[in-house]
Amino acid sequence: MRSIAKYDAETSSKHQSSGSSSHTSDPDLVDDPHELISTDLVYLDSGITYSKNDEPMCVEVEELLGTSPVLRPCTLVWRDVSVHIKLKDGKLKRLVNNVSGIAKPGTLVALMGPSGAGKTTLMTALAHRNPDDTIVDGDIIMNGLPVSDFMHKESGYMHQDELFVENLTVMEHLTIMARLRMDRRTTPLARRRRVNQLMRQLSLYGAKNTRIGGLDGLKTLSGGERKRLAFATELLTDPGLLFCDEPTTGLDSSSAQKLMTLLRASAVQGKTVICTIHQPSSELMALFDKLLLLAEGRIAFAGDASGALSFFESLGYNCPMTYNPTDFFIKVLALTPGSEGASRQAIKSVCDRFAVSDAAKELDMEIQLEFHLMDNEDEESKRLKCSNFQPPGLHTKIAWLVYRYMLIILRDPQVQFFRIIQKLVIALTAGLCFIGTARLTQSGIQDVQGALFIIIAENTFAPMYSVLYMFPEEFPMLHRELKAGLYSTPVYYVARMLALFPGLVVEPTLFTLVMYWVAGLRGTLYAFGFTIFLSILVLNVAIACGSFFSCAFGSMPVAIAYLVPFDYSLMVTSGLFIKLSSIPKYISWIRHLSWLMYSNEAMSILQWDGVQNITCAEDSDSPCLSTGEEVLTVYDFHLSQFWSDVVALVVLYLAFHLLALLALKYRTRRK
Numbered sequence: 001m002r003s004i005a006k007y008d009a010e011t012s013s014k015h016q017s018s019g020s021s022s023h024t025s026d027p028d029l030v031d032d033p034h035e036l037i038s039t040d041l042v043y044l045d046s047g048i049t050y051s052k053n054d055e056p057m058c059v060e061v062e063e064l065l066g067t068s069p070v071l072r073p074c075t076l077v078w079r080d081v082s083v084h085i086k087l088k089d090g091k092l093k094r095l096v097n098n099v100s101g102i103a104k105p106g107t108l109v110a111l112m113g114p115s116g117a118g119k120t121t122l123m124t125a126l127a128h129r130n131p132d133d134t135i136v137d138g139d140i141i142m143n144g145l146p147v148s149d150f151m152h153k154e155s156g157y158m159h160q161d162e163l164f165v166e167n168l169t170v171m172e173h174l175t176i177m178a179r180l181r182m183d184r185r186t187t188p189l190a191r192r193r194r195v196n197q198l199m200r201q202l203s204l205y206g207a208k209n210t211r212i213g214g215l216d217g218l219k220t221l222s223g224g225e226r227k228r229l230a231f232a233t234e235l236l237t238d239p240g241l242l243f244c245d246e247p248t249t250g251l252d253s254s255s256a257q258k259l260m261t262l263l264r265a266s267a268v269q270g271k272t273v274i275c276t277i278h279q280p281s282s283e284l285m286a287l288f289d290k291l292l293l294l295a296e297g298r299i300a301f302a303g304d305a306s307g308a309l310s311f312f313e314s315l316g317y318n319c320p321m322t323y324n325p326t327d328f329f330i331k332v333l334a335l336t337p338g339s340e341g342a343s344r345q346a347i348k349s350v351c352d353r354f355a356v357s358d359a360a361k362e363l364d365m366e367i368q369l370e371f372h373l374m375d376n377e378d379e380e381s382k383r384l385k386c387s388n389f390q391p392p393g394l395h396t397k398i399a400w401l402v403y404r405y406m407l408i409i410l411r412d413p414q415v416q417f418f419r420i421i422q423k424l425v426i427a428l429t430a431g432l433c434f435i436g437t438a439r440l441t442q443s444g445i446q447d448v449q450g451a452l453f454i455i456i457a458e459n460t461f462a463p464m465y466s467v468l469y470m471f472p473e474e475f476p477m478l479h480r481e482l483k484a485g486l487y488s489t490p491v492y493y494v495a496r497m498l499a500l501f502p503g504l505v506v507e508p509t510l511f512t513l514v515m516y517w518v519a520g521l522r523g524t525l526y527a528f529g530f531t532i533f534l535s536i537l538v539l540n541v542a543i544a545c546g547s548f549f550s551c552a553f554g555s556m557p558v559a560i561a562y563l564v565p566f567d568y569s570l571m572v573t574s575g576l577f578i579k580l581s582s583i584p585k586y587i588s589w590i591r592h593l594s595w596l597m598y599s600n601e602a603m604s605i606l607q608w609d610g611v612q613n614i615t616c617a618e619d620s621d622s623p624c625l626s627t628g629e630e631v632l633t634v635y636d637f638h639l640s641q642f643w644s645d646v647v648a649l650v651v652l653y654l655a656f657h658l659l660a661l662l663a664l665k666y667r668t669r670r671k
């Protein structure tokens with residue numbers, strides 16, 4: 001029997017940072033996948049068992065997952081774990097009740113039970129990924145250390161419903177994930193090799209340029225391929241511990257078998273794999289080493305998968321020959337509609353009987369022994385068992401997230417093209433209405449002010465509303481990636497905004513350029529240049545404000561409900577519709593939030609500063625405004641306010657973004 005030993009931290013870091021750099025061939029050019037992985041082959045003499053059965057299994061595993069050893073064997077032990085959730089009325093609801101167990105390297109553990117038994121709740125608690133509104137009591141220890149944030153780098157977690165950025169291809173997704181997940185010291189070549197290796201091992205290489213999802217009629221991944229891609233994503237860092245939440249749900253029997261064989265192979269390779277699963281076939285069940293049956297949040301059975309039948313038989317529950325044993329266990333442990341009381345009694349009786357059974361005593365002794373060994377282990381050796389993983393730097397995370405979001409934007413070049421065309425058409429249409437009217441006459445004053453307001457309004461309302469959908473749409477993936485410790489909320493927010501930024505400069509520039517030129521506004525470079533700058537600033541403030549509403553209210557309809565009255569008040573106090581000095585005191589404070597007012601004043605100053613020759617109609621009795629300063633006075637604008645307006649716009653920009661970030665942090669923390 002072959003065995004591999006612990007792959008100590010020093011060796012692993014050397015292996016990651018330099019070992020792979022000795023290979024000079026491009027992995028993309030290598031046809032035989034084993035050529036890629038054979039260089040990782042390390043067999044040592046002691047440590048965990050390589051195969052639970054025999055030699056041929058090794059060959060099978062090598063075919064499936066390569067020969068690369070597990071970096072660190074992981075033993076997870078949990079004792080008297082209870083999980084409560086805080087309900088809205090402040091009360092606590094117990095979802096998991098005093099559950100204990102152990103998962104050792106090289107084992108595949110099945111966590112089974114009827115729907116609602118608490119499998120996912122227990123698994124998220126063990127993986128230290130439980131929602132913030134849950135309270136976990138009891139001891140959960142991984143390699144001697146109480147679980148904490150380090151679980152993000154030590155373990156992989158495959159969710160029941162896999163979430164991807166659908167527009168990316170398999171290769172793009174894995175490349176980006178490799179940059180976000182893998183140790184910062186890993187060389188680019190080693191990262192590329194790992195991605196290629198996983199795609200080959202998980203039969204995704206042929207689909208490497210296929211988009212993950214999308215509705216535009218292009219070829220996308222099948223359900224089985226999506227699951228394998230989720231699995232590949234978790235394997236990027238080669239974690240010693242894998243949690244899989246119902247990995248076979250939604251797959252046909254052949255795809256389910258393939259995926260479970262991969263999980264089995266991971267366990268044989270030395271990983272600890274804990275997997276919730278719904279009524280697997282006997283063939284799939286045979287792949288598991290251990291079985292943990294949960295019912296109503298309690299343990300109904302824990303031990304060797306083969307021992308479950310005899311335990312149930314000892315209670316008088318005899319599985320008929322024609323029945324799949326796992327179906328039988330679930331039938332015994334499920335609540336029967338109409339007779340819930342009797343079912344609960346029966347479940348309680350099974351759980352109580354298990355608690356005093358030999359299997360429970362054996363498990364208890366095993367757990368006590370692990371805790372005893374851990375208690376006696378010195379801190380230094382515990383520390384050595386922990387990885388010296390160094391996460392990617394902030395700038396790397398931001399850069400790769402920006403790349404990801406830019407890919408999403410660029411993936412639909414037609415949409416971007418039509419957006420630009422739409423802007424140009426609106427600018428041209430609006431500009432044509434003003435053509436020849438923006439003259440230095442009494443009627444021209446209103447036309448110039450009208451053209452300026454169109455520039456401000458076009459750069460405010462449509463962009464502000466268009467951003468409302470963005471954050472709610474991305475909340476699920478953001479929440480999941482935050483829980484996995486891939487990045488922090490500020491990193492996500494900054495990257496999201498940076499990816500939008502080129503569009504936030506190009507769109508207002510194009511619109512203002514066309515509108516300004518067609519409407520024939522003031523023809524000095526200073527006025528023209530600053531108007532473009534101000535329109536970019538206005539659009540960015542509007543996006544910041546929209547982002548704040550989007551993050552604060554979490555759903556588009558609610559955000560719109562609050563934003564509409566807010567934007568009306570900003571518009572009314574912009575200075576165009578009502579003289580600023582005549583706004584009632586109790587509402588006039590709103591104008592200090594109105595970037596429409598600041599930009600209107602600043603753009604008006606650019607048009608009217610130094611103008612002395614506005615003509616008056618000879619045959620009119622109405623008062624005549626002959627200088628630019630008089631025009632500004634009519635609107636309650638002041639020449640001296642120009643730079644204050646620019647500063648106010650910048651302050652609003654920063655303030656809205658800060659508020660948006662705080663709202664997003666609050667929203668992601670509450671989940």
Ligand SMILES: Nc1ncnc2c1ncn2[C@@H]1O[C@H](COP(=O)(O)OP(=O)(O)OP(=O)(O)O)[C@@H](O)[C@H]1O
Pocket residue numbers: 085093095113114115116117118119120121122
């Ligand atoms: N946020 C919550 N608030 C209230 N109850 C919850 C919450 N989350 C889970 N529960 C309840 O906790 C119980 C266990 O849920 P959990 O998702 O862990 O079950 P499960 O065994 O994984 O079920 P399934 O197999 O259907 O996924 C269920 O009764 C569920 O309704």
